[in-house]
Amino acid sequence: MREELESNLLCDMLCDVIHRHTSSHFGAYVDYIRNMPYQEQTMHNLGRKNPQIMEILRELQDDQRCYRLPLKSFLVLPFQRITRLKILIENILKSTEQGSERQMSAEKALRALIKALPLVSSSRWLVRQGQLAQLSEKENIFGHRKLCHIYLFLFNDLLLVTTRKGMDRFVVRDHVHRSLIEVSEGLEEKEDLECASWERMFCLALLKNQRGTTSQFLLQASTHAEKITWMEVLSHRVDGMEGIYEEWDCPQVRCTEVYVAQQPGELSVQLGDTINVIQKTADGFLEGRRLVDGERGWFPDYCAVQVTNEYVQRKHLRQRRHVLQTANRILNRRHTVAQATACFR
Structure with a gap:
Protein backbone atom coordinates (compact mmCIF):
# COMPACT_ATOMS: atom_id res chain seq x y z
CA MET A 1 0.00 0.00 0.00
CA ARG A 2 2.89 2.37 0.79
CA GLU A 3 4.53 1.63 -2.57
CA GLU A 4 1.24 2.27 -4.35
CA LEU A 5 0.79 5.59 -2.55
CA GLU A 6 4.31 6.72 -3.47
CA SER A 7 3.80 5.87 -7.14
CA ASN A 8 0.26 7.24 -7.52
CA LEU A 9 -1.37 9.80 -5.25
CA LEU A 10 -4.82 8.82 -6.55
CA CYS A 11 -4.28 5.23 -5.29
CA ASP A 12 -6.17 3.69 -8.22
CA MET A 13 -4.85 0.21 -7.44
CA LEU A 14 -5.21 0.39 -3.67
CA CYS A 15 -8.26 -1.91 -3.50
CA ASP A 16 -6.53 -4.42 -5.77
CA VAL A 17 -3.62 -4.53 -3.32
CA ILE A 18 -6.00 -5.13 -0.40
CA HIS A 19 -7.86 -7.86 -2.31
CA ARG A 20 -4.63 -9.63 -3.29
CA HIS A 21 -3.24 -9.72 0.23
CA THR A 22 -6.58 -10.54 1.84
CA SER A 23 -7.07 -13.51 -0.49
CA SER A 24 -3.51 -14.87 -0.22
CA HIS A 25 -1.88 -13.77 3.03
CA PHE A 26 -4.67 -13.20 5.54
CA GLY A 27 -3.87 -16.38 7.46
CA ALA A 28 -1.05 -14.60 9.28
CA TYR A 29 -3.53 -12.07 10.72
CA VAL A 30 -5.96 -14.82 11.75
CA ASP A 31 -3.22 -16.80 13.53
CA TYR A 32 -1.98 -13.66 15.26
CA ILE A 33 -5.44 -12.72 16.55
CA ARG A 34 -6.10 -16.31 17.64
CA ASN A 35 -2.91 -16.22 19.73
CA MET A 36 -3.56 -12.84 21.39
CA PRO A 37 -4.98 -14.35 24.64
CA TYR A 38 -1.86 -16.51 24.95
CA GLN A 39 0.36 -13.45 24.43
CA GLU A 40 -1.30 -11.72 27.35
CA GLN A 41 -1.10 -14.85 29.51
CA THR A 42 2.60 -15.27 28.68
CA MET A 43 3.36 -11.66 29.61
CA HIS A 44 1.46 -12.10 32.88
CA ASN A 45 3.38 -15.29 33.73
CA LEU A 46 6.74 -13.72 32.86
CA GLY A 47 6.02 -10.68 35.03
CA ARG A 48 5.03 -12.89 37.95
CA LYS A 49 8.13 -15.08 37.69
CA ASN A 50 10.60 -12.26 37.01
CA PRO A 51 9.59 -8.74 38.16
CA GLN A 52 12.66 -7.32 36.43
CA ILE A 53 10.97 -7.90 33.07
CA MET A 54 8.19 -5.49 34.04
CA GLU A 55 10.77 -2.87 34.99
CA ILE A 56 12.41 -3.19 31.58
CA LEU A 57 9.03 -2.87 29.90
CA ARG A 58 8.25 0.31 31.84
CA GLU A 59 11.57 1.82 30.74
CA LEU A 60 10.84 0.98 27.14
CA GLN A 61 7.33 2.40 27.33
CA ASP A 62 8.71 5.67 28.74
CA ASP A 63 10.87 6.11 25.65
CA GLN A 64 9.74 8.97 23.39
CA ARG A 65 9.72 6.67 20.38
CA CYS A 66 6.94 4.65 22.06
CA TYR A 67 4.87 7.78 22.78
CA ARG A 68 4.48 6.44 26.35
CA LEU A 69 2.11 3.76 25.04
CA PRO A 70 1.95 0.34 26.77
CA LEU A 71 3.16 -2.79 24.99
CA LYS A 72 -0.42 -4.04 24.68
CA SER A 73 -1.33 -1.13 22.41
CA PHE A 74 1.34 -2.26 19.94
CA LEU A 75 0.28 -5.91 20.14
CA VAL A 76 -3.28 -5.09 19.11
CA LEU A 77 -2.24 -2.95 16.11
CA PRO A 78 -2.65 -5.79 13.55
CA PHE A 79 -6.23 -6.37 14.68
CA GLN A 80 -7.02 -2.63 14.60
CA ARG A 81 -5.67 -2.34 11.06
CA ILE A 82 -8.12 -4.97 9.82
CA THR A 83 -11.14 -2.94 10.93
CA ARG A 84 -9.56 0.25 9.54
CA LEU A 85 -9.14 -1.39 6.14
CA LYS A 86 -12.87 -2.10 6.06
CA ILE A 87 -13.66 1.54 6.88
CA LEU A 88 -11.17 2.69 4.22
CA ILE A 89 -12.79 0.60 1.48
CA GLU A 90 -16.29 1.70 2.48
CA ASN A 91 -15.22 5.35 2.18
CA ILE A 92 -13.66 4.66 -1.22
CA LEU A 93 -16.95 3.13 -2.37
CA LYS A 94 -18.86 6.25 -1.36
CA SER A 95 -16.67 8.43 -3.60
CA THR A 96 -16.41 6.17 -6.66
CA GLU A 97 -18.54 6.45 -9.78
CA GLN A 98 -21.40 3.99 -10.11
CA GLY A 99 -20.56 1.13 -12.47
CA SER A 100 -16.89 2.09 -12.75
CA GLU A 101 -13.96 -0.35 -12.61
CA ARG A 102 -12.82 1.34 -9.38
CA GLN A 103 -16.19 0.58 -7.77
CA MET A 104 -16.05 -3.09 -8.83
CA SER A 105 -12.48 -3.34 -7.51
CA ALA A 106 -13.51 -1.84 -4.16
CA GLU A 107 -16.54 -4.15 -3.83
CA LYS A 108 -14.39 -7.20 -4.60
CA ALA A 109 -11.86 -6.12 -1.95
CA LEU A 110 -14.62 -5.49 0.61
CA ARG A 111 -16.17 -8.94 0.04
CA ALA A 112 -12.77 -10.62 0.44
CA LEU A 113 -12.01 -8.62 3.58
CA ILE A 114 -15.37 -9.38 5.23
CA LYS A 115 -15.01 -13.06 4.35
CA ALA A 116 -11.55 -13.14 5.95
CA LEU A 117 -12.52 -11.45 9.21
CA PRO A 118 -12.20 -13.50 12.43
CA LEU A 119 -14.86 -15.92 13.66
CA VAL A 120 -16.55 -13.55 16.12
CA SER A 121 -19.26 -11.52 14.36
CA SER A 122 -22.56 -9.89 15.35
CA SER A 123 -24.25 -11.73 12.46
CA ARG A 124 -23.00 -15.18 13.51
CA TRP A 125 -24.39 -17.31 16.32
CA LEU A 126 -23.87 -20.85 17.57
CA VAL A 127 -26.57 -23.36 16.59
CA ARG A 128 -25.19 -26.57 18.12
CA GLN A 129 -21.94 -28.00 19.44
CA GLY A 130 -20.90 -31.41 20.68
CA GLN A 131 -18.51 -34.33 20.61
CA LEU A 132 -18.76 -37.19 18.14
CA ALA A 133 -16.59 -40.20 17.34
CA GLN A 134 -14.96 -40.45 13.92
CA LEU A 135 -14.39 -43.86 12.37
CA SER A 136 -11.24 -44.13 10.28
CA GLU A 137 -11.68 -45.09 6.63
CA LYS A 138 -8.68 -47.45 6.58
CA GLU A 139 -8.15 -50.58 8.65
CA ASN A 140 -5.04 -51.11 10.75
CA ILE A 141 -2.76 -54.16 10.49
CA PHE A 142 -5.20 -56.13 12.66
CA GLY A 143 -8.12 -55.41 10.32
CA HIS A 144 -9.80 -52.97 12.73
CA ARG A 145 -11.01 -49.41 12.12
CA LYS A 146 -9.97 -46.85 14.72
CA LEU A 147 -12.29 -44.44 16.54
CA CYS A 148 -11.14 -40.95 17.56
CA HIS A 149 -13.09 -38.04 19.03
CA ILE A 150 -13.84 -34.80 17.21
CA TYR A 151 -15.82 -31.76 18.32
CA LEU A 152 -18.26 -29.94 16.01
CA PHE A 153 -19.22 -26.25 16.25
CA LEU A 154 -22.19 -25.51 13.99
CA PHE A 155 -22.91 -21.81 13.49
CA ASN A 156 -25.75 -20.32 11.45
CA ASP A 157 -23.42 -19.99 8.43
CA LEU A 158 -20.34 -22.09 9.25
CA LEU A 159 -19.27 -25.53 10.47
CA LEU A 160 -16.01 -26.08 12.34
CA VAL A 161 -14.56 -29.58 12.73
CA THR A 162 -12.15 -29.45 15.66
CA THR A 163 -10.09 -31.57 18.03
CA ARG A 164 -10.15 -30.80 21.73
CA LYS A 165 -6.77 -29.77 23.18
CA GLY A 166 -7.84 -28.93 26.72
CA MET A 167 -10.88 -27.80 28.67
CA ASP A 168 -11.43 -24.67 26.56
CA ARG A 169 -8.98 -25.07 23.67
CA PHE A 170 -9.71 -26.56 20.27
CA VAL A 171 -7.67 -27.03 17.11
CA VAL A 172 -9.63 -26.52 13.88
CA ARG A 173 -9.12 -29.45 11.50
CA ASP A 174 -11.59 -28.38 8.83
CA HIS A 175 -14.29 -25.81 8.20
CA VAL A 176 -16.89 -25.15 5.54
CA HIS A 177 -19.80 -22.87 4.68
CA ARG A 178 -23.00 -24.36 6.09
CA SER A 179 -24.67 -24.56 2.68
CA LEU A 180 -21.91 -26.93 1.50
CA ILE A 181 -22.72 -29.67 4.03
CA GLU A 182 -24.23 -33.01 3.00
CA VAL A 183 -25.27 -35.72 5.46
CA SER A 184 -26.36 -39.31 4.80
CA GLU A 185 -26.58 -42.67 6.49
CA GLY A 186 -23.12 -43.82 7.47
CA LEU A 187 -22.89 -47.26 5.86
CA GLU A 188 -24.64 -48.54 2.76
CA GLU A 189 -24.20 -52.10 4.02
CA LYS A 190 -24.30 -53.23 7.63
CA GLU A 191 -20.86 -54.18 8.92
CA ASP A 192 -19.74 -55.97 12.05
CA LEU A 193 -17.72 -53.28 13.81
CA GLU A 194 -15.96 -54.04 17.06
CA CYS A 195 -15.43 -50.43 18.07
CA ALA A 196 -18.54 -48.80 16.59
CA SER A 197 -22.27 -49.27 16.02
CA TRP A 198 -23.61 -48.74 12.48
CA GLU A 199 -27.05 -47.79 13.88
CA ARG A 200 -25.54 -44.66 15.45
CA MET A 201 -23.38 -43.69 12.46
CA PHE A 202 -23.81 -41.12 9.69
CA CYS A 203 -21.63 -39.63 6.98
CA LEU A 204 -20.73 -35.92 6.96
CA ALA A 205 -19.43 -34.54 3.65
CA LEU A 206 -17.85 -31.09 3.27
CA LEU A 207 -18.32 -30.35 -0.44
CA LYS A 208 -15.73 -27.57 -0.57
CA ASN A 209 -13.68 -26.94 2.56
CA GLN A 210 -11.14 -24.18 3.22
CA ARG A 211 -8.61 -26.00 0.99
CA GLY A 212 -11.08 -26.12 -1.89
CA THR A 213 -11.42 -29.90 -1.71
CA THR A 214 -14.11 -32.38 -0.62
CA SER A 215 -13.63 -34.15 2.70
CA GLN A 216 -15.80 -36.81 4.36
CA PHE A 217 -16.18 -37.95 7.95
CA LEU A 218 -17.81 -41.18 9.10
CA LEU A 219 -19.22 -40.20 12.50
CA GLN A 220 -20.83 -42.02 15.41
CA ALA A 221 -23.15 -40.39 17.95
CA SER A 222 -23.52 -41.57 21.53
CA THR A 223 -27.19 -42.51 20.96
CA HIS A 224 -29.50 -43.07 18.01
CA ALA A 225 -31.56 -40.01 19.04
CA GLU A 226 -28.43 -37.82 19.04
CA LYS A 227 -27.58 -39.08 15.54
CA ILE A 228 -31.04 -38.07 14.26
CA THR A 229 -30.71 -34.63 15.88
CA TRP A 230 -27.28 -34.00 14.34
CA MET A 231 -28.43 -35.12 10.89
CA GLU A 232 -31.47 -32.84 11.03
CA VAL A 233 -29.60 -29.75 12.18
CA LEU A 234 -26.70 -30.28 9.76
CA SER A 235 -28.95 -30.82 6.74
CA HIS A 236 -31.26 -27.87 7.52
CA ARG A 237 -30.88 -25.29 4.78
CA VAL A 238 -33.28 -22.73 3.33
CA ASP A 239 -32.78 -22.93 -0.45
CA GLY A 240 -35.11 -20.14 -1.44
CA MET A 241 -37.79 -22.52 -2.75
CA GLU A 242 -40.47 -20.17 -1.43
CA GLY A 243 -38.51 -17.05 -2.30
CA ILE A 244 -37.02 -16.61 1.20
CA TYR A 245 -33.27 -16.74 1.76
CA GLU A 246 -30.92 -16.66 4.71
CA GLU A 247 -28.80 -13.49 4.70
CA TRP A 248 -25.66 -15.62 4.99
CA ASP A 249 -26.61 -17.63 1.87
CA CYS A 250 -28.58 -15.56 -0.63
CA PRO A 251 -28.57 -14.46 -4.30
CA THR A 308 -22.70 -14.87 -10.05
CA ASN A 309 -21.81 -14.68 -6.36
CA GLU A 310 -20.79 -17.38 -3.88
CA TYR A 311 -24.43 -18.41 -3.39
CA VAL A 312 -24.75 -19.34 -7.07
CA GLN A 313 -21.39 -21.12 -7.07
CA ARG A 314 -22.33 -23.18 -4.00
CA LYS A 315 -25.71 -24.06 -5.54
CA HIS A 316 -24.00 -25.31 -8.73
CA LEU A 317 -21.53 -27.30 -6.65
CA ARG A 318 -24.35 -29.07 -4.77
CA GLN A 319 -26.18 -29.81 -8.02
CA ARG A 320 -23.01 -31.21 -9.59
CA ARG A 321 -22.45 -33.52 -6.61
CA HIS A 322 -26.03 -34.82 -6.78
CA VAL A 323 -25.68 -35.53 -10.52
CA LEU A 324 -22.42 -37.42 -9.94
CA GLN A 325 -23.93 -39.41 -7.08
CA THR A 326 -26.93 -40.37 -9.23
CA ALA A 327 -24.64 -41.40 -12.10
CA ASN A 328 -22.53 -43.55 -9.78
CA ARG A 329 -25.61 -45.31 -8.40
CA ILE A 330 -26.83 -46.08 -11.93
CA LEU A 331 -23.41 -47.42 -12.97
CA ASN A 332 -23.16 -49.57 -9.84
CA ARG A 333 -26.67 -50.93 -10.42
CA ARG A 334 -25.85 -51.81 -14.03
CA HIS A 335 -22.59 -53.47 -12.95
CA THR A 336 -24.45 -55.57 -10.36
CA VAL A 337 -27.09 -56.65 -12.91
CA ALA A 338 -24.38 -57.53 -15.44
CA GLN A 339 -22.58 -59.71 -12.88
CA ALA A 340 -25.82 -61.47 -11.92
CA THR A 341 -26.68 -62.11 -15.56
CA ALA A 342 -23.21 -63.56 -16.20
CA CYS A 343 -23.64 -66.01 -13.29
CA PHE A 344 -26.81 -67.50 -14.84
CA ARG A 345 -25.25 -68.09 -18.28
Whole structure:
Protein backbone atom coordinates (compact mmCIF):
# COMPACT_ATOMS: atom_id res chain seq x y z
CA MET A 1 0.00 0.00 0.00
CA ARG A 2 2.89 2.37 0.79
CA GLU A 3 4.53 1.63 -2.57
CA GLU A 4 1.24 2.27 -4.35
CA LEU A 5 0.79 5.59 -2.55
CA GLU A 6 4.31 6.72 -3.47
CA SER A 7 3.80 5.87 -7.14
CA ASN A 8 0.26 7.24 -7.52
CA LEU A 9 -1.37 9.80 -5.25
CA LEU A 10 -4.82 8.82 -6.55
CA CYS A 11 -4.28 5.23 -5.29
CA ASP A 12 -6.17 3.69 -8.22
CA MET A 13 -4.85 0.21 -7.44
CA LEU A 14 -5.21 0.39 -3.67
CA CYS A 15 -8.26 -1.91 -3.50
CA ASP A 16 -6.53 -4.42 -5.77
CA VAL A 17 -3.62 -4.53 -3.32
CA ILE A 18 -6.00 -5.13 -0.40
CA HIS A 19 -7.86 -7.86 -2.31
CA ARG A 20 -4.63 -9.63 -3.29
CA HIS A 21 -3.24 -9.72 0.23
CA THR A 22 -6.58 -10.54 1.84
CA SER A 23 -7.07 -13.51 -0.49
CA SER A 24 -3.51 -14.87 -0.22
CA HIS A 25 -1.88 -13.77 3.03
CA PHE A 26 -4.67 -13.20 5.54
CA GLY A 27 -3.87 -16.38 7.46
CA ALA A 28 -1.05 -14.60 9.28
CA TYR A 29 -3.53 -12.07 10.72
CA VAL A 30 -5.96 -14.82 11.75
CA ASP A 31 -3.22 -16.80 13.53
CA TYR A 32 -1.98 -13.66 15.26
CA ILE A 33 -5.44 -12.72 16.55
CA ARG A 34 -6.10 -16.31 17.64
CA ASN A 35 -2.91 -16.22 19.73
CA MET A 36 -3.56 -12.84 21.39
CA PRO A 37 -4.98 -14.35 24.64
CA TYR A 38 -1.86 -16.51 24.95
CA GLN A 39 0.36 -13.45 24.43
CA GLU A 40 -1.30 -11.72 27.35
CA GLN A 41 -1.10 -14.85 29.51
CA THR A 42 2.60 -15.27 28.68
CA MET A 43 3.36 -11.66 29.61
CA HIS A 44 1.46 -12.10 32.88
CA ASN A 45 3.38 -15.29 33.73
CA LEU A 46 6.74 -13.72 32.86
CA GLY A 47 6.02 -10.68 35.03
CA ARG A 48 5.03 -12.89 37.95
CA LYS A 49 8.13 -15.08 37.69
CA ASN A 50 10.60 -12.26 37.01
CA PRO A 51 9.59 -8.74 38.16
CA GLN A 52 12.66 -7.32 36.43
CA ILE A 53 10.97 -7.90 33.07
CA MET A 54 8.19 -5.49 34.04
CA GLU A 55 10.77 -2.87 34.99
CA ILE A 56 12.41 -3.19 31.58
CA LEU A 57 9.03 -2.87 29.90
CA ARG A 58 8.25 0.31 31.84
CA GLU A 59 11.57 1.82 30.74
CA LEU A 60 10.84 0.98 27.14
CA GLN A 61 7.33 2.40 27.33
CA ASP A 62 8.71 5.67 28.74
CA ASP A 63 10.87 6.11 25.65
CA GLN A 64 9.74 8.97 23.39
CA ARG A 65 9.72 6.67 20.38
CA CYS A 66 6.94 4.65 22.06
CA TYR A 67 4.87 7.78 22.78
CA ARG A 68 4.48 6.44 26.35
CA LEU A 69 2.11 3.76 25.04
CA PRO A 70 1.95 0.34 26.77
CA LEU A 71 3.16 -2.79 24.99
CA LYS A 72 -0.42 -4.04 24.68
CA SER A 73 -1.33 -1.13 22.41
CA PHE A 74 1.34 -2.26 19.94
CA LEU A 75 0.28 -5.91 20.14
CA VAL A 76 -3.28 -5.09 19.11
CA LEU A 77 -2.24 -2.95 16.11
CA PRO A 78 -2.65 -5.79 13.55
CA PHE A 79 -6.23 -6.37 14.68
CA GLN A 80 -7.02 -2.63 14.60
CA ARG A 81 -5.67 -2.34 11.06
CA ILE A 82 -8.12 -4.97 9.82
CA THR A 83 -11.14 -2.94 10.93
CA ARG A 84 -9.56 0.25 9.54
CA LEU A 85 -9.14 -1.39 6.14
CA LYS A 86 -12.87 -2.10 6.06
CA ILE A 87 -13.66 1.54 6.88
CA LEU A 88 -11.17 2.69 4.22
CA ILE A 89 -12.79 0.60 1.48
CA GLU A 90 -16.29 1.70 2.48
CA ASN A 91 -15.22 5.35 2.18
CA ILE A 92 -13.66 4.66 -1.22
CA LEU A 93 -16.95 3.13 -2.37
CA LYS A 94 -18.86 6.25 -1.36
CA SER A 95 -16.67 8.43 -3.60
CA THR A 96 -16.41 6.17 -6.66
CA GLU A 97 -18.54 6.45 -9.78
CA GLN A 98 -21.40 3.99 -10.11
CA GLY A 99 -20.56 1.13 -12.47
CA SER A 100 -16.89 2.09 -12.75
CA GLU A 101 -13.96 -0.35 -12.61
CA ARG A 102 -12.82 1.34 -9.38
CA GLN A 103 -16.19 0.58 -7.77
CA MET A 104 -16.05 -3.09 -8.83
CA SER A 105 -12.48 -3.34 -7.51
CA ALA A 106 -13.51 -1.84 -4.16
CA GLU A 107 -16.54 -4.15 -3.83
CA LYS A 108 -14.39 -7.20 -4.60
CA ALA A 109 -11.86 -6.12 -1.95
CA LEU A 110 -14.62 -5.49 0.61
CA ARG A 111 -16.17 -8.94 0.04
CA ALA A 112 -12.77 -10.62 0.44
CA LEU A 113 -12.01 -8.62 3.58
CA ILE A 114 -15.37 -9.38 5.23
CA LYS A 115 -15.01 -13.06 4.35
CA ALA A 116 -11.55 -13.14 5.95
CA LEU A 117 -12.52 -11.45 9.21
CA PRO A 118 -12.20 -13.50 12.43
CA LEU A 119 -14.86 -15.92 13.66
CA VAL A 120 -16.55 -13.55 16.12
CA SER A 121 -19.26 -11.52 14.36
CA SER A 122 -22.56 -9.89 15.35
CA SER A 123 -24.25 -11.73 12.46
CA ARG A 124 -23.00 -15.18 13.51
CA TRP A 125 -24.39 -17.31 16.32
CA LEU A 126 -23.87 -20.85 17.57
CA VAL A 127 -26.57 -23.36 16.59
CA ARG A 128 -25.19 -26.57 18.12
CA GLN A 129 -21.94 -28.00 19.44
CA GLY A 130 -20.90 -31.41 20.68
CA GLN A 131 -18.51 -34.33 20.61
CA LEU A 132 -18.76 -37.19 18.14
CA ALA A 133 -16.59 -40.20 17.34
CA GLN A 134 -14.96 -40.45 13.92
CA LEU A 135 -14.39 -43.86 12.37
CA SER A 136 -11.24 -44.13 10.28
CA GLU A 137 -11.68 -45.09 6.63
CA LYS A 138 -8.68 -47.45 6.58
CA GLU A 139 -8.15 -50.58 8.65
CA ASN A 140 -5.04 -51.11 10.75
CA ILE A 141 -2.76 -54.16 10.49
CA PHE A 142 -5.20 -56.13 12.66
CA GLY A 143 -8.12 -55.41 10.32
CA HIS A 144 -9.80 -52.97 12.73
CA ARG A 145 -11.01 -49.41 12.12
CA LYS A 146 -9.97 -46.85 14.72
CA LEU A 147 -12.29 -44.44 16.54
CA CYS A 148 -11.14 -40.95 17.56
CA HIS A 149 -13.09 -38.04 19.03
CA ILE A 150 -13.84 -34.80 17.21
CA TYR A 151 -15.82 -31.76 18.32
CA LEU A 152 -18.26 -29.94 16.01
CA PHE A 153 -19.22 -26.25 16.25
CA LEU A 154 -22.19 -25.51 13.99
CA PHE A 155 -22.91 -21.81 13.49
CA ASN A 156 -25.75 -20.32 11.45
CA ASP A 157 -23.42 -19.99 8.43
CA LEU A 158 -20.34 -22.09 9.25
CA LEU A 159 -19.27 -25.53 10.47
CA LEU A 160 -16.01 -26.08 12.34
CA VAL A 161 -14.56 -29.58 12.73
CA THR A 162 -12.15 -29.45 15.66
CA THR A 163 -10.09 -31.57 18.03
CA ARG A 164 -10.15 -30.80 21.73
CA LYS A 165 -6.77 -29.77 23.18
CA GLY A 166 -7.84 -28.93 26.72
CA MET A 167 -10.88 -27.80 28.67
CA ASP A 168 -11.43 -24.67 26.56
CA ARG A 169 -8.98 -25.07 23.67
CA PHE A 170 -9.71 -26.56 20.27
CA VAL A 171 -7.67 -27.03 17.11
CA VAL A 172 -9.63 -26.52 13.88
CA ARG A 173 -9.12 -29.45 11.50
CA ASP A 174 -11.59 -28.38 8.83
CA HIS A 175 -14.29 -25.81 8.20
CA VAL A 176 -16.89 -25.15 5.54
CA HIS A 177 -19.80 -22.87 4.68
CA ARG A 178 -23.00 -24.36 6.09
CA SER A 179 -24.67 -24.56 2.68
CA LEU A 180 -21.91 -26.93 1.50
CA ILE A 181 -22.72 -29.67 4.03
CA GLU A 182 -24.23 -33.01 3.00
CA VAL A 183 -25.27 -35.72 5.46
CA SER A 184 -26.36 -39.31 4.80
CA GLU A 185 -26.58 -42.67 6.49
CA GLY A 186 -23.12 -43.82 7.47
CA LEU A 187 -22.89 -47.26 5.86
CA GLU A 188 -24.64 -48.54 2.76
CA GLU A 189 -24.20 -52.10 4.02
CA LYS A 190 -24.30 -53.23 7.63
CA GLU A 191 -20.86 -54.18 8.92
CA ASP A 192 -19.74 -55.97 12.05
CA LEU A 193 -17.72 -53.28 13.81
CA GLU A 194 -15.96 -54.04 17.06
CA CYS A 195 -15.43 -50.43 18.07
CA ALA A 196 -18.54 -48.80 16.59
CA SER A 197 -22.27 -49.27 16.02
CA TRP A 198 -23.61 -48.74 12.48
CA GLU A 199 -27.05 -47.79 13.88
CA ARG A 200 -25.54 -44.66 15.45
CA MET A 201 -23.38 -43.69 12.46
CA PHE A 202 -23.81 -41.12 9.69
CA CYS A 203 -21.63 -39.63 6.98
CA LEU A 204 -20.73 -35.92 6.96
CA ALA A 205 -19.43 -34.54 3.65
CA LEU A 206 -17.85 -31.09 3.27
CA LEU A 207 -18.32 -30.35 -0.44
CA LYS A 208 -15.73 -27.57 -0.57
CA ASN A 209 -13.68 -26.94 2.56
CA GLN A 210 -11.14 -24.18 3.22
CA ARG A 211 -8.61 -26.00 0.99
CA GLY A 212 -11.08 -26.12 -1.89
CA THR A 213 -11.42 -29.90 -1.71
CA THR A 214 -14.11 -32.38 -0.62
CA SER A 215 -13.63 -34.15 2.70
CA GLN A 216 -15.80 -36.81 4.36
CA PHE A 217 -16.18 -37.95 7.95
CA LEU A 218 -17.81 -41.18 9.10
CA LEU A 219 -19.22 -40.20 12.50
CA GLN A 220 -20.83 -42.02 15.41
CA ALA A 221 -23.15 -40.39 17.95
CA SER A 222 -23.52 -41.57 21.53
CA THR A 223 -27.19 -42.51 20.96
CA HIS A 224 -29.50 -43.07 18.01
CA ALA A 225 -31.56 -40.01 19.04
CA GLU A 226 -28.43 -37.82 19.04
CA LYS A 227 -27.58 -39.08 15.54
CA ILE A 228 -31.04 -38.07 14.26
CA THR A 229 -30.71 -34.63 15.88
CA TRP A 230 -27.28 -34.00 14.34
CA MET A 231 -28.43 -35.12 10.89
CA GLU A 232 -31.47 -32.84 11.03
CA VAL A 233 -29.60 -29.75 12.18
CA LEU A 234 -26.70 -30.28 9.76
CA SER A 235 -28.95 -30.82 6.74
CA HIS A 236 -31.26 -27.87 7.52
CA ARG A 237 -30.88 -25.29 4.78
CA VAL A 238 -33.28 -22.73 3.33
CA ASP A 239 -32.78 -22.93 -0.45
CA GLY A 240 -35.11 -20.14 -1.44
CA MET A 241 -37.79 -22.52 -2.75
CA GLU A 242 -40.47 -20.17 -1.43
CA GLY A 243 -38.51 -17.05 -2.30
CA ILE A 244 -37.02 -16.61 1.20
CA TYR A 245 -33.27 -16.74 1.76
CA GLU A 246 -30.92 -16.66 4.71
CA GLU A 247 -28.80 -13.49 4.70
CA TRP A 248 -25.66 -15.62 4.99
CA ASP A 249 -26.61 -17.63 1.87
CA CYS A 250 -28.58 -15.56 -0.63
CA PRO A 251 -28.57 -14.46 -4.30
CA GLN A 252 -27.03 -11.15 -5.24
CA VAL A 253 -28.15 -8.62 -7.87
CA ARG A 254 -26.63 -5.56 -9.52
CA CYS A 255 -28.95 -2.67 -10.35
CA THR A 256 -29.19 -1.75 -14.03
CA GLU A 257 -31.83 0.98 -13.62
CA VAL A 258 -32.52 3.75 -11.12
CA TYR A 259 -35.55 3.28 -8.90
CA VAL A 260 -36.92 5.88 -6.47
CA ALA A 261 -38.88 4.53 -3.48
CA GLN A 262 -42.62 5.23 -3.83
CA GLN A 263 -43.75 4.29 -0.33
CA PRO A 264 -42.40 3.33 3.12
CA GLY A 265 -40.50 0.06 3.17
CA GLU A 266 -39.16 0.44 -0.36
CA LEU A 267 -35.50 0.93 -1.24
CA SER A 268 -34.22 3.59 -3.63
CA VAL A 269 -31.51 2.10 -5.82
CA GLN A 270 -28.90 3.61 -8.11
CA LEU A 271 -27.20 2.25 -11.19
CA GLY A 272 -24.50 -0.24 -10.15
CA ASP A 273 -25.77 -0.87 -6.59
CA THR A 274 -24.99 -4.39 -5.40
CA ILE A 275 -27.75 -5.87 -3.22
CA ASN A 276 -28.14 -9.15 -1.34
CA VAL A 277 -31.63 -10.56 -1.99
CA ILE A 278 -33.47 -11.70 1.13
CA GLN A 279 -36.91 -12.37 -0.34
CA LYS A 280 -38.69 -12.64 -3.70
CA THR A 281 -42.39 -12.28 -4.42
CA ALA A 282 -44.49 -13.66 -7.27
CA ASP A 283 -45.53 -10.15 -8.36
CA GLY A 284 -41.95 -9.16 -9.25
CA PHE A 285 -40.57 -7.46 -6.16
CA LEU A 286 -37.33 -8.18 -4.29
CA GLU A 287 -36.44 -7.41 -0.70
CA GLY A 288 -32.74 -6.83 -0.26
CA ARG A 289 -29.93 -5.26 1.71
CA ARG A 290 -27.51 -2.93 -0.09
CA LEU A 291 -23.91 -4.05 0.31
CA VAL A 292 -22.35 -0.62 0.75
CA ASP A 293 -24.48 0.91 3.52
CA GLY A 294 -26.62 -2.02 4.77
CA GLU A 295 -29.91 -0.25 3.98
CA ARG A 296 -32.79 -2.69 3.49
CA GLY A 297 -36.05 -2.48 1.54
CA TRP A 298 -38.19 -3.58 -1.41
CA PHE A 299 -37.62 -2.74 -5.10
CA PRO A 300 -38.89 -4.14 -8.46
CA ASP A 301 -36.91 -6.97 -10.02
CA TYR A 302 -36.91 -5.40 -13.51
CA CYS A 303 -34.28 -2.86 -12.44
CA ALA A 304 -31.66 -5.47 -11.44
CA VAL A 305 -29.92 -8.56 -12.80
CA GLN A 306 -28.55 -11.47 -10.80
CA VAL A 307 -24.78 -11.77 -10.58
CA THR A 308 -22.70 -14.87 -10.05
CA ASN A 309 -21.81 -14.68 -6.36
CA GLU A 310 -20.79 -17.38 -3.88
CA TYR A 311 -24.43 -18.41 -3.39
CA VAL A 312 -24.75 -19.34 -7.07
CA GLN A 313 -21.39 -21.12 -7.07
CA ARG A 314 -22.33 -23.18 -4.00
CA LYS A 315 -25.71 -24.06 -5.54
CA HIS A 316 -24.00 -25.31 -8.73
CA LEU A 317 -21.53 -27.30 -6.65
CA ARG A 318 -24.35 -29.07 -4.77
CA GLN A 319 -26.18 -29.81 -8.02
CA ARG A 320 -23.01 -31.21 -9.59
CA ARG A 321 -22.45 -33.52 -6.61
CA HIS A 322 -26.03 -34.82 -6.78
CA VAL A 323 -25.68 -35.53 -10.52
CA LEU A 324 -22.42 -37.42 -9.94
CA GLN A 325 -23.93 -39.41 -7.08
CA THR A 326 -26.93 -40.37 -9.23
CA ALA A 327 -24.64 -41.40 -12.10
CA ASN A 328 -22.53 -43.55 -9.78
CA ARG A 329 -25.61 -45.31 -8.40
CA ILE A 330 -26.83 -46.08 -11.93
CA LEU A 331 -23.41 -47.42 -12.97
CA ASN A 332 -23.16 -49.57 -9.84
CA ARG A 333 -26.67 -50.93 -10.42
CA ARG A 334 -25.85 -51.81 -14.03
CA HIS A 335 -22.59 -53.47 -12.95
CA THR A 336 -24.45 -55.57 -10.36
CA VAL A 337 -27.09 -56.65 -12.91
CA ALA A 338 -24.38 -57.53 -15.44
CA GLN A 339 -22.58 -59.71 -12.88
CA ALA A 340 -25.82 -61.47 -11.92
CA THR A 341 -26.68 -62.11 -15.56
CA ALA A 342 -23.21 -63.56 -16.20
CA CYS A 343 -23.64 -66.01 -13.29
CA PHE A 344 -26.81 -67.50 -14.84
CA ARG A 345 -25.25 -68.09 -18.28
